[in-house]
Amino acid sequence: MAEGTLQRLENGALDAEGVIPLYLSDDHSLYWVGSFGEDEEIRCNSYLMIDGGQAWVFEPGGLAHFQPTFDKVSELISPFEITHMVVSHQDPDVCASLASWLQFNPDIQIVCPDLWHRFMPHFMVYHAQYQLVPDTGLQLPLASGGQLDCISAPYLHSPGNIVVFDRVSGFLLSGDIGAAAVRSDRLELVIDDWADQLARMTGFHQRYMGSTRAAAAFVARMRGLPITAMLPQHGQIFRGEEVQRFMAWFATLPCGVDFLDLDTQ
Numbered sequence: 001m002a003e004g005t006l007q008r009l010e011n012g013a014l015d016a017e018g019v020i021p022l023y024l025s026d027d028h029s030l031y032w033v034g035s036f037g038e039d040e041e042i043r044c045n046s047y048l049m050i051d052g053g054q055a056w057v058f059e060p061g062g063l064a065h066f067q068p069t070f071d072k073v074s075e076l077i078s079p080f081e082i083t084h085m086v087v088s089h090q091d092p093d094v095c096a097s098l099a100s101w102l103q104f105n106p107d108i109q110i111v112c113p114d115l116w117h118r119f120m121p122h123f124m125v126y127h128a129q130y131q132l133v134p135d136t137g138l139q140l141p142l143a144s145g146g147q148l149d150c151i152s153a154p155y156l157h158s159p160g161n162i163v164v165f166d167r168v169s170g171f172l173l174s175g176d177i178g179a180a181a182v183r184s185d186r187l188e189l190v191i192d193d194w195a196d197q198l199a200r201m202t203g204f205h206q207r208y209m210g211s212t213r214a215a216a217a218f219v220a221r222m223r224g225l226p227i228t229a230m231l232p233q234h235g236q237i238f239r240g241e242e243v244q245r246f247m248a249w250f251a252t253l254p255c256g257v258d259f260l261d262l263d264t265q
């Protein structure tokens with residue numbers, strides 16, 4: 001059933017080589033299809049959403065992630081059935097595999113921030129189709145009757161960054177927001193210890209996120225959304241009340257230009 005799938009996940013029982021279901025219902029499902037290479041510097045969470053005959057890949061990842069994610073998607077559907085790729089920002093660990101996906105299927109639509117649209121052709125030689133998210137956000141209806149809310153979250157960390165709220169599952173696909181360092185010896189997808197989670201997140205958020213003002217604005221924008229889980233592009237998924245614990249921490253975190261002493265750099 002839908003609600004229990006993510007709640008039941010335990011780090012010790014995860015198969016890093018397999019597809020990991022996070023939300024299952026008749027016409028709307030989400031899976032982890034990310035990468036786990038022991039020698040990878042930055043390990044990426046990619047997510048597959050299957051909804052009413054459409055298939056959406058969130059954060060497809062870098063060049064080396066194409067094959068493992070392709071293989072995992074193939075366990076569930078034909079990769080020809082992928083209709084959309086959603087990228088939160090322009091970084092290579094998010095976008096560098098796009099060319100491989102489009103070479104395979106040029107009909108895939110790329111959902112990305114409007115701000116990065118003109119840079120996307122530098123990742124590929126193919127003429128791609130886009131759905132562009134302006135600073136004011138974009139609501140995308142789903143085939144099942146659900147909806148994705150693409151919400152601008154600028155300077156976290158990219159100037160044109162977006163997050164996506166899935167109104168069916170209540171999952172917030174948060175890109176680098178909430179990203180954490182990972183262990184090299186085993187896959188961990190859920191949080192076992194909050195103090196340990198904070199230690200893994202702090203350095204990244206202090207240096208990579210734009211400013212405390214940007215963080216606080218994001219947290220205010222999320223207020224009122226019925227978020228059941230937050231799924232970052234790296235590290236562990238926040239479940240239930242862990243989401244609000246993260247928001248409370250992030251809203252006042254000295255980060256970016258508020259963290260660096262720019263006058264002495």
Ligand SMILES: [Fe+2]
Pocket residue numbers: 089091157176
């Ligand atoms: Fe990034």
Ligand SMILES: [Fe+2]
Pocket residue numbers: 091093094175176179233234
């Ligand atoms: Fe990233």
